[in-house]
Amino acid sequence: MPDATRSAALGVFLKPAARVAAGGLGIGWAAAILAVLLAGGSDLRIPAQMWLVAHGSGLVVGEAQIGVVPLGLTVVAVALVALVAHRVARREIADLGPFAGAVGMIYGISAAILSAVTSTDDVMTSIPRAAIGGLLVGAAGSAAGAGWRHRATFAVGEVPALLARGAGRALALVLGVSLALILVLLGLHGQRAADMWGLLDPSLGGAFVLALACLLSLPTLVVWAAAVLVGPGFALGTGTTVDLTGSYLGAIPGFPTLAAIPAPGPFPPWVFVLGLVLPAAGIWCGLATPRVRVGAGAGAIGGLVLGLLMAVSGGGIGPGRMVEAGPPPVMPLIVAVLILAATGALGSLLAHYRGRRASRKPSESDRFGLGRWLQSPGTD
Incomplete structure (x- = not known):
């Protein structure tokens, strides 16, 4: 050239x-x-x-x-x-x-x-x-x-489009449920959040910046809530954890949106129902296509993206015991990929079975033996 x-x-x-x-x-x-x-x-x-x-x-x-x-x-x-x-x-x-x-x-x-x-x-x-x-x-x-x-x-080819659609379904369901949980908990703990805001006592301009910071911190909290749904949960200080069994924390930083974190103690037994969100997301992901390998691949991609989000959302947020915060870097990724890939394949099997039943379903005329009488006459 x-x-x-x-x-x-x-x-x-x-x-x-x-x-x-x-x-x-x-x-x-x-x-x-x-x-x-x-x-x-x-x-x-x-x-x-x-x-x-x-x-x-x-x-x-x-x-x-x-x-x-x-x-x-x-x-x-x-x-x-x-x-x-x-x-x-x-x-x-x-x-x-x-x-x-x-x-x-x-x-x-x-x-x-x-x-x-x-x-x-x-x-x-x-x-x-x-x-x-x-x-x-x-x-x-x-x-x-x-x-x-x-x-x-x-x-965009058909297979990449199906992979993107299925992975998007899985991510939308898991992160959507996580966002709903955070908003509900913030509503329940509104007085605690207001007390934290009052302790910070920001100026007029500082109040605007603090409100913006609270809004921008929500995606991180949503990903942490997703880590709880996946299983490993997250930490907020060395030796602490929040998972489906309960909240085992010490003192937490006085930031208003952290009021969404449940008070220390075991959770009621019904909370374990939330553990079904991840398999349900995988099945919904697989229902996007009757191809089992594509469904499994879409679930694996969704799990990989979800795991990477959890990995980058963790890290230190201060000195001392606050050098550990957020989900662990590796385990959530492994769990999310395996479960979403397996349930994605299951969802594709269900879609395939549903498609076969729909193709074999007789029409109303066939049920009464009228199918051949209602056919158009041939050239003979």
């Missing part, structure tokens, strides 16, 4: 990729700066570090290590990149992979540089985690935004 042609081909996706990365970075930093100013802060390194934490960089403040990925902020970061990509990618993109990869590389390198520049002896963020998180956020957001704008260009 001549140099001029190669340069033109690279420019087709490098220029818009750079614009998408710059737009996502600029809007994200501006939003973080606004939040810090409303809260009364003045150090410009704080917005940058907050933006990096949203991308999974973690944060070390003295002896306190914050390793939890705030999934709500991560979703916002992906959505911002997707919106910019949807607007920038006006021309048809022939190959979505190089475009998303270029955005991810630029985004990840920028996050790594920002992490190195803003880290001090007292407050540090992880450069490798910032680079990997930025790469994933930039690639996922740009692929979603540009792919949706040019969705008519990219044809």
Whole structure:
């Protein structure tokens, strides 16, 4: 390929990729700066570090290590990149992979540089985690935004579509039930949440930022509730656990949305019914297709995504006993993949059996022996 042609081909996706990365970075930093100013802060390194934490960089403040990925902020970061990509990618993109990869590389390198520049002896963020998180956020957001704008260009095969549909069903049911549980518990423990808010005593601007932080913390709590439905549960301090058997915790941080966590003690026996949510999600996933292997694959994909969400949602949230919080990193993933794959295959078997019965079901005329009399006459 001549140099001029190669340069033109690279420019087709490098220029818009750079614009998408710059737009996502600029809007994200501006939003973080606004939040810090409303809260009364003045150090410009704080917005940058907050933006990096949203991308999974973690944060070390003295002896306190914050390793939890705030999934709500991560979703916002992906959505911002997707919106910019949807607007920038006006021309048809022939190959979505190089475009998303270029955005991810630029985004990840920028996050790594920002992490190195803003880290001090007292407050540090992880450069490798910032680079990997930025790469994933930039690639996922740009692929979603540009792919949706040019969705008519990219044809999806039947099997990938069935896999995505089945996995989406499983995730929607598990996370939907988890969200309902969190909202119900917040409603039941509203006075406790109000007391925690009062102890923090935020200013007017701080109240807005605290309300936003509470809203953005809900996705993490939903994933933790899903870990309870899967089985292993989650911890909120060393040696603590919340699972289907009960809540065995000590003192918890005074953050309002943590009021949704049940009071310490064993749960009533009926709570074990919630353990049926995961198998039910797998069966509903498999009912999307009568192909057993596709149903099992869709369930496995749904379990993998669910397990990865649980893995990244855990980590330290403070010093001392708070170095352990969230679900364990590996066990929920294994349990979710195995159960959803097995029940997904079962759901596909049920769909296959239902389809065969429907194809063999006689019509009303056949039941009375009138089928051959009501047939259209032949040429004879």
